[in-house]
Amino acid sequence: MTTNRCNLQCIYCINSDRRRQTSIKADAVKIISHIKNDASQHKYDPIVVTFYGGEPLLEQGLITEIMAGLKEWKPLYNIFTNGTLISKDNLPMLDKMNMISISIDGVAQQHDATRGKGTHHKILSNFLSVKNHIVDKSLAFITITPTSSVFDSVMGLVDTFSNIFWFLENSDNQQDLHAFLERYDRDLDRLLEWWISQLRTGKVPHLIPFQGLYDILEKKHVYSGLPCGIGENFQALAIDGSIYTCEDSYHNKIGSVEEGADMSKSQHHYDFDICRECEVKEICAGRCVVPHLHFSREKVEFYCQCSKLLINKFKKILPEIKELIKKGTISEAAVLNRLTRFTDVIP
Numbered sequence: 001m002t003t004n005r006c007n008l009q010c011i012y013c014i015n016s017d018r019r020r021q022t023s024i025k026a027d028a029v030k031i032i033s034h035i036k037n038d039a040s041q042h043k044y045d046p047i048v049v050t051f052y053g054g055e056p057l058l059e060q061g062l063i064t065e066i067m068a069g070l071k072e073w074k075p076l077y078n079i080f081t082n083g084t085l086i087s088k089d090n091l092p093m094l095d096k097m098n099m100i101s102i103s104i105d106g107v108a109q110q111h112d113a114t115r116g117k118g119t120h121h122k123i124l125s126n127f128l129s130v131k132n133h134i135v136d137k138s139l140a141f142i143t144i145t146p147t148s149s150v151f152d153s154v155m156g157l158v159d160t161f162s163n164i165f166w167f168l169e170n171s172d173n174q175q176d177l178h179a180f181l182e183r184y185d186r187d188l189d190r191l192l193e194w195w196i197s198q199l200r201t202g203k204v205p206h207l208i209p210f211q212g213l214y215d216i217l218e219k220k221h222v223y224s225g226l227p228c229g230i231g232e233n234f235q236a237l238a239i240d241g242s243i244y245t246c247e248d249s250y251h252n253k254i255g256s257v258e259e260g261a262d263m264s265k266s267q268h269h270y271d272f273d274i275c276r277e278c279e280v281k282e283i284c285a286g287r288c289v290v291p292h293l294h295f296s297r298e299k300v301e302f303y304c305q306c307s308k309l310l311i312n313k314f315k316k317i318l319p320e321i322k323e324l325i326k327k328g329t330i331s332e333a334a335v336l337n338r339l340t341r342f343t344d345v346i347p
Helices: 016-020 028-042 056-069 088-094 108-115 119-137 150-155 177-200 208-217 289-294 297-327 338-342
Strands: 048-051 076-081 099-103 138-144 163-168 242-244 253-256
Touching (some): 028 056, 048 056, 056 076, 056 088, 088 119, 108 119, 150 177, 163 208, 177 297, 208 338, 289 297
Parallel strands (some): 048 076, 099 138, 138 163
Antiparallel strands (some): 242 253
16 A cells, blocks of 8 residues: 555545545555565565555655665556546656556546546546557456446447456445346346457457456466455555555454565455355355455345356356357457456456
């Protein structure tokens, strides 16, 4: 975590309580030292360093210092940003990133209603000003709220971004769940039909949830924890130097940058009650730890229904995808998007 500060006030932000904790500053020297010591001990390949916030681009000096301090280690760098501060001025830093996740929704009215008036235009303008330099490593991160259409949101961005991921809003909001499920069901049908129609012509739009499911179902990559990385070798370094297994839910402290991390605590097997008899548990692994720890069972069941809809619908088109690969219409390499493994995979 680079900072708890943020220049937006998105109404669904899962970390909004931390926004008031602005007096603590992350210590770049200690972070660099910890990463070097930890990487030496565990021989990670590759080393992946991801900058979160708050809004990480509010601390560009910290990011630059960390990257300079780790230069000889050659980590893969990712950043999750709201995009409001992207510009040609910070392009030299952004150009060194492996992945740039930009929070933006495909429908301007929906985006502005949750993130702030005029922010959709600002973020899009910022991205377009540097798009030619970072387009292949950039990802549009869409947050789907109870009133969103995933089809409209995705289609609103497919001509602008090369990679798109959507994620269902993490909140205990119970309103309009049934209506959303019905709309999500229809939207997934429409989106999958559009996607497979593109595959039939030899084009592979980079929609991360679909590509990630191919990755999992075809066992091209086996996740030992949750697809987001929790339960594997993931470390979340908080502003105060504490280390947890999740950057969104500080529920499992495994060390500090001064004392190091106990990775035996990190490699935790999450056994959620609701997942034990589930037919898709080996695919989604529970989706996200936050609802299981903090939300009502009804809301957790809602997320489960959404995951099952996506997985079961994708399974129906999987044989045709494999046939298109076999015939040479598309390549498996094109379906296996390298960015999937730096995302949550399951929306």
